[in-house]
Amino acid sequence: MTGSTPRRSPAAPAVSPEPIVQVAAGFMAAKQLFAASATGLFAALAQGGLPLSELAAKAGIAEQSCRILADSMVGLGLMERDGADYRNGAAAAAYLAGDPETLDLRPHMAFWDAISYPHWLGFDKTAREALPNELDLSGDRMTAFFGGVQAYNSAHALMLDQYYDFGAHRRVLDLAGLSGAFLAAAVDRHPELRGTFFADPQMVEFARPGLKPEHLERIELVAGDAAVDKLPEGHDAVLLEHVVHRFDAEANRALLRRAREAVEPGAALLVLDFFLDEGEPRRALDSLLAGEYLTIDGTVVYPEAEVRSWVEETGWRWVETRLLPGSPRVLIAEAV
Secondary structure, three states: OOOOOOOOOOOOOOOOOHHHHHHHOHHHHHHHHHHHHHOOHHHHOOOOOEEHHHHHHHHOOOHHHHHHHHHHHHHOOOEEEEOOEEEEOHHHHHHOOOOOOOOOOHHHHHHHHHHHHHHHOOHHHHHHHOOOOOOOOOOHHHHHHHHHHHHHHHHHHHHHHHHOOHHHOOEEEEEOOOOOHHHHHHHHHOOOOEEEEEEOHHHHHHHHHHOOHHHHOOEEEEEOOOOOOOOOOOOOEEEEEOOHHHOOHHHHHHHHHHHHHOOOOOOEEEEEEOOEOOOOOOOHHHHHHHHHHHHHHOOOOOEHHHHHHHHHHOOEEEEEEEEOOOOOEEEEEEEO
16 A cells, blocks of 8 residues: 555644633733723724724824734724724723713723733732832823723722612712712712712812812712711711722721711611622632732732621621622622
């Protein structure tokens, strides 16, 4: 018999490496998203689809790199391709194209690119030592930092308002929080609602510019130390937004106890933050942000079960936990 022996196709591996490759390539996806946002690729498509050459010209970038960015955004679900035309997907159109009627997340992309990403380059050291990298806010980085934080909190405020009915309350106390956006979103949707933003003087001044005159008619800004000063009374809901991860267990218990003493039985408690899971369902976002907080400033994302135990120990009854899309989760409790 003559001729060569037919070659066999290699058997498919029993376990695919694809999940590993997808995760490992995540930094490429992030950097291309940041570049697409920074170059105005999404904004260039705000009025509708464009072919590659027109998209590149409108964004002011080379056609070769425009093709790479646009195809990556299509693959990631942020853009669509219809024949020769590229167009924004729903999320990009709403949050990255500069729509004046929606929340603009481009400052948050700039924050992650300029502030967070350089920190993650040293995350192996952070992981070994559980210590943050040095936070450099010199020059334009300060503008990027505060712009990103504002957009970050506004996104979370929007999601909370969509997934929790503030219309059930008369007056909400935002205690020791970081942004007036949460109360602003709530009073925008519920005209009869009133709120109090109680935080240290620096946070009060940080919150003030983000509030419109009509917000200040219904939101009282009060400067004070939540750990020792008398808390405002007359509220039927207390919001702790991005508070828990900033303090240790003892300080969190003390703050929860003080919040309980300031309200009547039946009042609601909303604890909004990222929390680590103890069981199902598991959500990667919380543990990813735990790494972010650790490397940026050394703060702690706690297990949800631990935070719920603090809530129960300080005069509240846990009711439920709601996951907010692309945002923290919110623990909902009731004063007993």
